[in-house]
Amino acid sequence: MIKSPIINVKNLTKKYKEFTAVNNISFQVHAGEIFGFLGPNGAGKSSTINMLTGLAHITSGEYNVLGYSFDNYHKQFKKVMGVVPDESNMYDELTGFENLCFSGSLYGVDRDTRTKRAHNLLKKFKLENSGDKLFRYYSKGMKRKLTIAAALIHEPKILFLDEPTTGIDVQSAREIRSLIKDLNNDGKTIFLTTHYIEEAERLCHRIAFIVNGQIVKSDHTNNLLSGEKQGKTLELTVDKTVPELQEKLITQFPNLDFKVKSETSIIIESHKSGSITLYPYIHFLYQLGINVIEAKEKKLSLEEVFVRITGIESDAWTANKKGEEPA
Numbered sequence: 001m002i003k004s005p006i007i008n009v010k011n012l013t014k015k016y017k018e019f020t021a022v023n024n025i026s027f028q029v030h031a032g033e034i035f036g037f038l039g040p041n042g043a044g045k046s047s048t049i050n051m052l053t054g055l056a057h058i059t060s061g062e063y064n065v066l067g068y069s070f071d072n073y074h075k076q077f078k079k080v081m082g083v084v085p086d087e088s089n090m091y092d093e094l095t096g097f098e099n100l101c102f103s104g105s106l107y108g109v110d111r112d113t114r115t116k117r118a119h120n121l122l123k124k125f126k127l128e129n130s131g132d133k134l135f136r137y138y139s140k141g142m143k144r145k146l147t148i149a150a151a152l153i154h155e156p157k158i159l160f161l162d163e164p165t166t167g168i169d170v171q172s173a174r175e176i177r178s179l180i181k182d183l184n185n186d187g188k189t190i191f192l193t194t195h196y197i198e199e200a201e202r203l204c205h206r207i208a209f210i211v212n213g214q215i216v217k218s219d220h221t222n223n224l225l226s227g228e229k230q231g232k233t234l235e236l237t238v239d240k241t242v243p244e245l246q247e248k249l250i251t252q253f254p255n256l257d258f259k260v261k262s263e264t265s266i267i268i269e270s271h272k273s274g275s276i277t278l279y280p281y282i283h284f285l286y287q288l289g290i291n292v293i294e295a296k297e298k299k300l301s302l303e304e305v306f307v308r309i310t311g312i313e314s315d316a317w318t319a320n321k322k323g324e325e326p327a
């Protein structure tokens with residue numbers, strides 16, 4: 001993957017009167033990647049995407065997309081990006097096909113080209129049988145797909161998606177995730193916001209966790225999941241336990257955390273990077289008459305990583321998002 005930054009953001013801040021919604025954030029998005037902004041309700045995701053796409057004024061800081069910003073190269077800026085807001089911006093009284101063509105005309109795409117592209121996009125998004133239907137009669141999932149298709153009619157280099165699967169049915173959400181992957185495989189750079197941890201884990205090459213308007217962590221998804229920088233967790237399978245085993249382990253090895261999960265399972269957590277040497281624990285347990293049958297590294301889920309870093313339990317912030325579950 002090419003590593004050149006195509007979105008550069010430096011010390012970006014958004015205030016609504018006295019309230020700071022986005023607080024001095026800096027990050028870069030590289031060509032060819034899917035970059036995810038993951039955070040709870042009200043974290044500042046939409047405010048950020050709106051600033052980057054010229055839909056909201058910035059309070060302070062700098063940014064550019066492929067060298068353009070809204071203020072200095074308005075026309076080029078608009079042409080390099082496709083924007084899919086969380087609320088659809090299509091017209092109810094136009095058909096799907098007409099909406100696509102109308103979007104193309106707004107970007108100066110000539111009639112023949114936009115007609116051809118509109119047909120291709122309807123096909124790609126499996127909407128070819130609904131192209132003649134009025135947008136108002138589309139289902140929510142179809143509406144979301146058409147809104148994404150419309151953002152692609154001028155063949156932008158980068159696609160901005162604000163919560164692309166929120167509020168739609170499971171099947172459509174799956175289709176949209178698959179389309180996002182296909183678009184990225186075809187070379188499109190994608191910036192998306194989501195409050196679904198699993199969605200970020202499945203789709204994004206890199207993720208920035210945003211909480212209260214600040215980026216609290218940003219890294220490659222693989223690094224976040226490998227837990228390299230968060231420490232290591234091992235699960236020991238044992239033939240039995242003894243009373244007060246957890247306390248005994250903590251007293252003997254105060255630098256690590258231990259949890260006796262069940263009669264046959266002990267969790268060892270180290271908050272430092274590097275490997276855990278097993279022999280002292282196996283030996284200590286053996287002296288207590290406990291045999292270790294198996295030891296394996298427990299990989300953290302992205303949810304566990306997020307909770308560790310932010311201290312926010314994930315269900316506390318997905319629960320109040322319209323009650324829907326990630327597909």
Ligand SMILES: Nc1ncnc2c1ncn2[C@@H]1O[C@H](COP(=O)(O)OP(=O)(O)OP(=O)(O)O)[C@@H](O)[C@H]1O
Pocket residue numbers: 016019021039040041042043044045046047048195
């Ligand atoms: N126009 C506005 N005026 C005042 N406050 C606003 C405005 N828009 C957003 N906010 C506030 O700014 C904060 C960030 O909102 P934003 O919509 O950017 O968050 P978000 O992460 O996208 O959340 P959600 O997932 O709920 O859309 C919230 O506290 C919100 O209430």
